[in-house]
Amino acid sequence: MASEKVQDDVFDEKIDVVVNATELPPSPSQIQARFETLRDLDDEQMATLNKELLRRIDWRLMPTITIMFLMNYLDRINVSNARIAGLQDDLNMSDAVWSTGISTFYIGYLIGQLPGNLWLARVRPSLLLPGMMIGWSICTICMPAVTSGVGFCMVCFVTGLCEAPFFPGITLMTSSWYTKEENPMRMAIWHAGNTISNIISGFLAAGILHNMGGMADSTAGSGSSSLRGLSVSSLASQPSSSCQTGRRIHAGYSAEQEREIARYRVLVSNGGKEEQVGGTWDGLKDAIKDPFTWMFCGMHFSLINAQSFKDFFPSIIKTFGFSELNTYLVQAPPYAIAYITACLCAWSSGKFRESCYHIILPIVASAVGISLMISTPNIGARYFGSVLLVSGTYNGLNLQLSWETTLVPAPRSKKAALIAIANCVSQCSHWFSPYFFPTKHEPFYRLGGGLILFGCLCTVLLCWAVKWWAKRLNKKLDEAEGYSEHSGVERGWSVSASIAAF
Template identity: 70%
Template sequence: MTTEKAPITTGEHKVEFEEHEEIKVDSINNYAVSPLEIQGRFDTLRDLSATQMTALNKRVLRKMDWRMMPTITIMFLMSYLDRINVSNARLAGLQEDLHMSDTVWSAGISAFYVGYLLGQLPGNLWLAKAKPSVVLPTMMLAWSACTICMPAMTSGAGFVVCRFMIGLTEAPFFPGITLLTSSWYTREENPMRMAVWHAGNTISNIISGFLAAGILEHMGGLAGLASWQWFFIIEGGASILVAIVAFYTLPNWPTNTKWLNQEESEMAQYRILLSNGGKDEAVGGTWDGVKDAVRDPFTWLFCGIHFSLVNAQSFKDFFPSIVKTFGFDKMTTYLVQAPPYAIAYITACLVAYTSGRFGESTYHIIIPIVASAIGTAIMISVENVGARYLGVTLLISGTYSGLNLQLSWETNLVPSPRSKKAALIAIANCVSQVSHWYSPYFFPTSQEPFYRLGGGLILFGCLSTVLLCWAIKWRAVKLNKQLDEAEGWSEHSGNERGWRYVY
């Protein structure tokens, strides 16, 4: 058996195994710990040839792409659909039927995010030590049950309580799948994979419009229920079916996933160790991880950028109401919501691909967010319907691309230990959700048709995002210079360069 091993190349930033064959583990950095040293830690990998390593890597990556990615994409789609379904239900008479004022309606929207914030950190820390294949589907069953209870609401108070419970049960899911993805995919792969499942929220907006057109317009009065009640029943029932399937298709961690054999499990661990510069992400206690995250300035910089991006996306819960001001009939209002989100999905995937391919995050976030600011300016200042439609398309595309890349960026900058990464993701997501406590009050019906108050909040989010991206880049460059000095590395030193922060 051939036992030719893999040299590190310092010029092309990739790990080569044989002529014309390679594993692209990371296109950004080389490593102080060699791939051969890491490979030697695993019994089943130790004696594999370069060709065998390449084939095994491809097999593991293919398994993950075909088993985990479709599952978490559909789960996230359903969770986001559950979050936004009230916007279209509002157009179908939910607010009027429950005799809610704009203030009570906004309180219900905010209540979701109160519950969502409370469950974030404990939920993600629990997940880091538990089995994702059990925890995540169980959470989905819980929020689906709450959704199915919504047709029983008879007052604004009931609406507020239901939305709070849905937020609480859904809280660990988003940071949980962010943590899970970053624990299976390398730096180069991470942005694109996160774009695939994170785009589930754009797809859910497309589906929501079509569901609204089909259910809200044609099922009113069936079995004595209002159309918005059927909307929640059907959406909640579909989520339960997805959760049941997820118990069998989701992985756990690379060390304990049942549908990987030992060789595949060790390759999954090898890939992540190599991407992390030899650092074991499973090392570290739960509260040690929290303390490390709190002390790390990157945590608070990413809290700021996530908070800013969520402010820039504050239009989400009111997008159907914004489109309604364009003057279309109700059916057209439902249907024209889809194209901007379809464009946003394609844009997010393209931007994520180039970010991972070239190892750059700062300007891959800044350029789309500037486009969002331009779109917002058009939306709040121009009367022409075509121009405003273009404006909301730019707004959606830029903010969704930015939020997706921010998620992969934070997990690439803090790849280990898992407990610290889990804490960082949850803390940043917690802080960002605070904006939902007040942002609904920036979009009252009295602001129609331009919603200039909400537009101002969006522009504030865009500007803050740009400034914080530069701040994160500045810190990463500074830390990389310190690592260069500590290792005695320079472009002309001939030394091997170790793990570095990406920006």
């Protein structure tokens, strides 16, 4: 009978990754022996080769993915700033029609999620992801030509459809190239595109919407289009298929060793199992049967509820009494602080290989932040609350993505399905959350604040649920192995630095 396990952390509570195997995973040295060009290298040579390859992967993937994600979010959030500049009034849209347009974007986003990510698991990301960029860029460039609420809703829907596979796609790609220790920090780096886009959007709105009559949407769309060529040449295939990055990575090492060290890293991280693609429908069925899938669906859904303010953040800041220009500008500091704290939390999570409390603590800070924003008229307290709110929710979402991909690292089709399902379920929040922020609830938006608090609470409960379920699986495997603290039987896998996988 297959057994399942999650590695303990230094506090004997660590939740890292699930294993379904009939035997304990091989050691790193046993995995190294599988590769002809690596088996004769000593530990120092392996460490040097790994370090050089990691540096090359970082420089090839991270800048491109970060900029792509930046443009992705910039296209999306410019609409929020355009609302302040009068887009809703210019198109004679009521609050209900505006909220419907925002919801329609996420209907398209939901429809394209699962098929897009399952497709991405089987094709070259260097072609599919840039192609999606062209699609949403065309839609964004068309936005200034919209003349009615119906047109606004239609453009939002098609834009969402084009953007749908991008976010889960780059999550899948990152988790396929990096180990569990590296993954949180790298996801924080490209997730910076999210926070940086919010900063840039405010400055663009100040310079363009305020002074030039409104060209920000087309500017962002044109920028996305111009990145397509760079993306095609920079995004790499998966380690299991090809890893050659051009020239040799280090004097004395061959291109074949580069490919094999990339596969070695993934195998060690996955407990000796290849990150095989697997059958598309088999991966989907396996993901549906896995309790972790639905726990992470609930967690992601709750985090998106907690982050439901983001489409209305400029409108919320406007209630602080700033001028239009200052409203655009003061949006930047909360997101800048969010990026710094996200990197720090991701580094800590990777170093200590702990995710649960690294998500819970920032989310509690977000709950404190939104409580300040909806309970006091003091502008300083409300602005401080906005910093806590933004930082906590962005930290939580970044680490949740890393957690779910390290818990289920293989096969690739199952991981792709899990990411897509969780993202699909989470986006359902956008069908109703825009209706929680009507202008008649200014300045406190207490209905929206209640939704955010509910999302924070559910996130905390689901973090504990994932932790409890994983520890339960550990206990079952320990009993099957005859391990206990006083049994004298060695705990076979908890002392290993490698990750076991499905």
